[in-house]
Amino acid sequence: MANEYGQPIDDSLIGKYLAGETNPDESERVRLWLSQRDPSAEVDNQKEFERFERIWETAAQLKPPSEERKAPVDTDAAWQKMRSRMQTGSSTVSAPAPFTVVRPDEKDEAAPESNQPVVRPLPSDTQLARPLWSRYWQIAAALVLVSGLGWFLLKNQQTEPVAVPQLAVTSTGKTVEKTLPDGSKVWLNRGSKLSYPQTFADDSREVVLTGEAFFEVKPDPSKPFRIQAGQATVQVLGTSFSVRAYDSNVRVAVRTGKVLFAAKKKEVTLVKNEQATFDSRADTIRKLVRVDPNVFAYRTGRLAFKGTPLSEVVQTINEVYRADVRLANAQLNNCLYANTGFENYDTVETVVYVVSETMGLRVRREGDRFIIEGTGCPQ
Structure with a gap:
């Protein structure tokens, strides 16, 4: 396709331009083509540009096998870059944003009265997606806030277990x-x-x-x-x-x-x-x-010995009274103490002296210790 300046424009140049690989002269040719309208042409520049746009969007999603590990093409960034370059009119021209046609029968307060269609730039994919993603983030933030507030209220409502004195x-x-x-x-x-x-x-x-x-x-x-x-x-x-x-x-x-x-x-x-x-x-x-x-004597208040070896009598007295009563020699261990009980006992001294006198033995005291002495068992 050629413009009024006799400069041919083909698909490869447009694709090269959209990819940002044109030199200053090639960019200028594309910019001039985009700014002109040819009423006699069967297909105007707008329709042709829409076709190029579809090719660009399709190509941006395709990657050859050798580039599978490279980062994906950022189509939105390319459009923004081309758009800014077109607006500044610099020698490195960027591609304009897509256009939409508003027919004369559609009301637009900002457009002058004319039978010619009014051309408006379309919002980019990023501009269209941004409100949706923004809404998602707002919802997520609200959920986090509500969850955190609920946890805080629940934690403060929980009562700490009361320690029982x-x-x-x-x-x-x-x-x-x-x-x-x-x-x-x-x-x-x-x-x-x-x-x-x-x-x-x-x-x-x-x-x-x-x-x-x-x-x-x-x-x-x-x-x-x-x-x-x-x-x-x-x-x-x-x-x-x-x-x-x-x-x-x-x-x-x-x-x-x-x-x-x-x-x-x-x-x-x-x-x-x-x-x-x-x-x-x-x-x-x-x-x-x-x-x-x-073994229950400290509870019942009764001690009873019936033919009990003296060693066991002494052991019981020590356990019941938490006392320190000892036999002076091993000869007294098996001497039997019989038929004597104690009711409502008061002191350890009373029990020790009664047992010793009954068996004809002596008691020697050293501080809190009681020592029962004798030469042997009574006949």
């Missing part, structure tokens, strides 16, 4: 009786401490024992009663029993009911008149079928 009861020189929040009763032996919450949880009752205590647990199958004693745990539903845990060794003796005695990975079930001891050094639980009634 912990209480403790201790005993020093005598047995102490205490009623727990659930109605269970505890008798603490001398030198013992029990920690428990002011209000038990909805699904359990947890206490911590250091020393020795006798428990009468109020039955409640929905809320197991657990005692943490050193490395061991005693769990019951409703029963009476004694737990001794002055050191790492723990002893449990059951008076009524049934308990589960567990330490580390070992456990044993105890019923009435059974007891077991956890030996921390051997890491084992030893169970005894017979329970010595004197």
Whole structure:
């Protein structure tokens, strides 16, 4: 195709121009062609330009295999570049924006009255897409804001768990009786401490024992009663029993009911008149079928010995009173103490002196220590 200046314009030059590869002279030829209208031509420059535009848009989306890894052609940027160059009229002319035709019958206040079509530039793809993408970003930002606000309100509405106050009861020189929040009763032996919450949880009752205590647990199958004693745990539903845990060794003796005695990975079930001891050094639980009634003496207030070896009598006195009573020699270990009981005992001195006088032995005292002496068992 040729213009009135006799300058031929072909598709290859237009494609070269759209790709931004023309020299100044070639750019000027294209610019002049775009600015002229030839009424006698069968196809005006506008229609021809639209055809070139379609070719340009199609070519911009195609890439030869050797260029698959290159960045895609930025068509919008090319149009903007050509448009600015056309407006400045510089020697390096850029392509104009696409045109649209407004017919005379369409009203346009800004256009002069004429029978000729009015030419307007079309908005670029970027200009058309920008409002849509802008709307997407606005929606996304709003969602983030609403989500963040919802999280903030939810976080502030959540109430922090209220820590239940912990209480403790201790005993020093005598047995102490205490009623727990659930109605269970505890008798603490001398030198013992029990920690428990002011209000038990909805699904359990947890206490911590250091020393020795006798428990009468109020039955409640929905809320197991657990005692943490050193490395061991005693769990019951409703029963009476004694737990001794002055050191790492723990002893449990059951008076009524049934308990589960567990330490580390070992456990044993105890019923009435059974007891077991956890030996921390051997890491084992030893169970005894017979329970010595004197293990409950600090609770019952009664001590009873019937043909009991003197070594066991001394051991019981030490456990009940948390005392330091010793035999002067091994010859006294197997001497039997029989048929004497103590009711509502008051002091360790009374028990030690009664036992010694009954067996014809002497008592020597060194501070808080009591030493029972003698040459042998009485006849």
